[in-house]
Amino acid sequence: MAAERTLHHFPLDPASRQVRLALGEKRLAFQENHVRYWERPEEFARLSPSGATPVLVDSDGEGELVLCESRAILDYLEERYPEPALLSRRPAERAEARRLLQWFDRKFDFEVGGTLLHEKMEKRLLRLGSPDLAALRHGREALRAHLDYIEALLQGREWLAGQRMSLADFAAAAHLSVIDYFGDIPWRDFPGVKTWYMKLKSRPCFRPLLLDRWPGLAPAGHYDDLDF
Structure with a gap:
């Protein structure tokens, strides 16, 4: 089964944009959910303990993984989807x-x-x-x-x-x-x-x-x- 991804983000958030760029460069399709984080929506708070965007929900048929904070998401994408690599081998x-x-x-x-x-x-x-x-x-x-x-x-x-x-x-x-x-x-x-x-x-x-x-x-x- 193909992976299904949803990125919960605010378009003008630099942290969210980093993840969007990485997903795009790796050609990983995803659905978007724009979050008005300043309103502290209850549904989003259940996904993100800090209340900060972005949050990536990645599901590949074996389960659903909820990833919070941009650095954790970027590390996950680089390890889970290594090509094209966004960190040098040096x-x-x-x-x-x-x-x-x-x-x-x-x-x-x-x-x-x-x-x-x-x-x-x-x-x-x-x-x-x-x-x-x-x-x-x-x-x-x-x-x-x-x-x-x-x-x-x-x-x-x-x-x-x-x-x-x-x-x-x-x-x-x-x-x-x-x-x-x-x-x-x-x-x-x-x-x-x-x-x-x-x-x-x-x-x-x-x-x-x-x-x-x-x-x-x-x-x-x-x-x-x-x-x-």
């Missing part, structure tokens, strides 16, 4: 990819995404009023520092963790893509990052992300443009 490159996964999910999210997305997205969803201009300025300054770091990495590498695309690239692209949805990335100032992002943006696995829209949250005009 130990040093695998370690670097995992380091960068941690970097974007913790440091980048704390210093950049947690500020910009709270001000531009969560405040609207939660009806908490207008964005705080000082917080936006602080988040944009932190974003530039991170873009400088990515630019430096790419000067000596084809992809973020080495010579082949990996989960590190998906993590970075997932976080940056949501910020780009709101038009806050100064692409002109970071040509290496822009070229790298354009390569990812043109991949088939990325196309569903470019179609994402959420009521009341319109994307920047260039968001779905491959030649932005």
Whole structure:
């Protein structure tokens, strides 16, 4: 029996986007259930103890497996469906990819995404009023520092963790893509990052992300443009 998968996610959640990119790159079909996580739906809470998206339910005829948290889901997909591999077979490159996964999910999210997305997205969803201009300025300054770091990495590498695309690239692209949805990335100032992002943006696995829209949250005009 063919596997049946359902991904419970919020389209503009960077963690959810990482899983969607991995599923797409591995050509694993799945159904989608959009979760309004801020409303703490009871049905979703039974699946996710933390209340955080994403959750992947994978059923292959032998049973149903409920997987919570993006890192656990990504590890599962890489082990359960190893081709195409999204981690290098070289130990040093695998370690670097995992380091960068941690970097974007913790440091980048704390210093950049947690500020910009709270001000531009969560405040609207939660009806908490207008964005705080000082917080936006602080988040944009932190974003530039991170873009400088990515630019430096790419000067000596084809992809973020080495010579082949990996989960590190998906993590970075997932976080940056949501910020780009709101038009806050100064692409002109970071040509290496822009070229790298354009390569990812043109991949088939990325196309569903470019179609994402959420009521009341319109994307920047260039968001779905491959030649932005």
